Amino acid sequence: MTESNFKLRMMIITALFAAIIGILAQVTIPLPLVPITGQTLAIGLAATILGAKYGTLSVVVYLGLGAVGIPVFAQMSGGLGSLFGPTGGYLVGFIPTAFSIGYYLEKTSFTFINAIIANVIGMFMVLTVGTAWLKIFANLSWTGALMGGFVPFILVGLIKAVLAAWIGISVRHRLKSAGLLYLEDKKAL
Template identity: 65%
Template sequence: MSTQHERLRMMLTAAIFAAIIGILAQLTIPLPLVPITGQTLAIGLAATILGSRYGALSALLYMLIGAVGLPVFSGMSGGMGVIFGPTGGYIISFIFSAFFIGWYIEKTGVTVLHAFIANMIGMIINLAFGTAWLKVMAGLSWPEAFAGGFAPFIIGGVLKAFLASWIGILARKRLASARLLPQPAPKRTA
């Protein structure tokens, strides 16, 4: 298969994952400041399966689709008001989180353990950026922002990181063996 066809296939797959993120965003447990959603699970899956470049692309596409007003954010919301609102930092950080998760797995190895470490760090990136944004946009103190935007998501984040790692590595290996994902280049040894 030519490189151009492979690139097109991966871009289409990233677009499909953007839709999956939008679907899982509707799985919501409301909390006072920031709801618990399936978005972070979907971001972890996208990055674990697609890697840094296309995982980040899926997160970017998701954000852009929501920014133009399509109701893909949690609670069937959309628009620039959500991006620039108190919870927008979490959405923006998905791009960086997805890139890091995919990059870490690409650099260390396609294993559940490496994926779990990557997804845990990705969760911290997401929560830290989102909490800082929440503090500024909602005019909260650091303890208030931490209590409302970070602490309630740690246990669920660990569970989602495990699920994204386990399911993501399984799916990635099966898709690669079916030649639906690019085969990783063999590692050189000295």
Template identity: 55%
Template sequence: MTETNRRLKNFILAALFAALIAILAQVTIPLPLVPITGQTLAVGLTATVLGSRYGTLAILIYILMGVIGLPVFSEAKGGLPVLIGPTGGFITGFVVTAYVTGLILEKSRFTFWPALLANLIGMVVTLLFGWIQLKYVMSWGWGQALAVGVYPFLAVGVIKAALAAYLGVLVRKRLVSARLISSPHISQ
């Protein structure tokens, strides 16, 4: 297989994972300001399967789809106002989350325990970005932003990190077996 074909496969996978994030973003549990969504599960899954480079590309595609107005963000929202609103920090944090999660796995191994650790660190990164933006957009103190934008998501975040690790490693192994991605890492 040529390098061009490998890159094309990786770009297609990134686009497919961007679509998966958009779909799982619609799975929501409403909370007063920031809902619990399937987005973070999808971001962890994306980074675990695709690694840092193409996982980050998938996130950028997803965000671009939302910025141009497609209803891909939670509750079928789209447009730039979502990114500069109270929940925008979580979404922009996904870029760093995907990169860090994927990089940790590339530097270690694509197995469950490293994937769990990488996804837990990714969860912290997402919450950090969300917390900071929530504080400034809502003109709240750090404690209030923490109470609204971090604490409600910790327990479910750990569960989503474990699911992303388990499913991501499983899907990655299947894609490697099908020769859709290279082992141990995606071709760069």
């Protein structure tokens, strides 16, 4: 595969995962402060399948689309107000989360157990960043922020982490077998 074909393929795959994140963001269970969405599942999938660089890039593309006003965030919202409002920390936290999941898997191995570990770490990372941001921007106490933005999401987050690991590793192996996804070193995943 030529360098230009490889870059084009990875740009298309990155854009596809940005779209998947936007679609799963619309799967929402409303809660008082912060809704439960499919975004974190999609972030875990992107990072588990694509690794650190392209998984993170798909998140950056997704956030960029939302920042310019395209309604890709939860509940069909978008714009800078979403990024800099009380729940913006969860969105911003997606960047280090995707990177850490992909990085962990690249440094260990892309196995189901490692993917669970990486996605659980990522889940706690996004909840921590989001809760700290929520505390500051909503002017809440630490107890209020933890009870509204962290505790209600632990069980659901663990379930989504296991799903992202299971689906992500399965899809990654299928793409590897089909030769449809390549890393920068041009080796099939």
